Amino acid sequence: MDVSPIRRQWGSERPRPPLPVCPEPASTFATWTGGAAIVVTVLAYLAYLGLGARAFQEGRSFMTGQLGRQITGEQITVWDDGSDTTGLPFPFDFEGLPRRRVELITNGVARGVVYDSQTAFREHKFSTGHALPAPDIFGPLPVNLFLQPGSQSVDQMLAAVDHGVWVTRLHYVNPVHPLNTVVTGMTRDGTFWIERGEIRNGIKNLRFTQSILDAFRSTCSVGTETRLLPGMVGGIRAPALLIDGFSPARPSSRVGWPGGPA
DSSP states (O other): OOHHHHHHHHSSSOOOOOOOOSSSSSSSOOOEEEEEHHHHHHHHHHHHHHHHHHHHHHTTTTTTTTTTSSSSSSTTOEOOOOOOSOOOOOOOOTTBBBBEEEEEEEEEOOOOOOOOHHHHHTTTTOOOOOOOOSSSOOOEEEOOOOOOOOOOOHHHHHHHHSEEEEEEEEEEEEEEEEGGGGGEEEEEEEEEETTTTEEEEEEEEEEEEEEEHHHTTEEEEEEEEEEEEEOOEEEEEEEEOOOEEEOOEEEEEEEOTTTOOO
């Protein structure tokens, strides 16, 4: 069995020397570099907040009245495809209908939402095959999301950061304002201070309150490699992102993992 891909993903065989952990970063910052794990979490909440037709029709979605308009930066393209074998393929929904590929956001432009039979009937459309199991209180949701990779490696994104933070994972995320896609949460499993393109030290985990769409508008670069990780339902494949404009509210009382990012 070839375990080299696992070693590349999770680190070398030898343990890393520990990094010092500082209670707070050396200066105010707004640049976050995040691996695929945080992007998957952000996409899962974006889907929950407004990429389904029920929220769209009830006026609770950030997509309501925005189709055809620019809502994120041009580097962001998101779609849902239950038949793509690079994800977690699930070709039929819980009404027995085939899942269709749905373009949700293309080069930053809002393109559409997903439908089940009930919500499709209201607009005289066909279902896109995204019904959830009955009794369903949420309406249709995309459960096989993809974010299009970009052109930069993680090393290149790190090198572009003068002062900022590497975030490994997000935790305890909750919606604050669905229409503005504002969520709050914390970092976990390793938060690191970046200075002049290098990881300098670990810092305390950070609490944040941030609009997802604003973060996507401030995306500077998108990683070349993607990872498939579980979402709220199904799987999400996404790359790392470099975001300029993602500011924390305050440090938490917990410290980051001191081994460095994988």
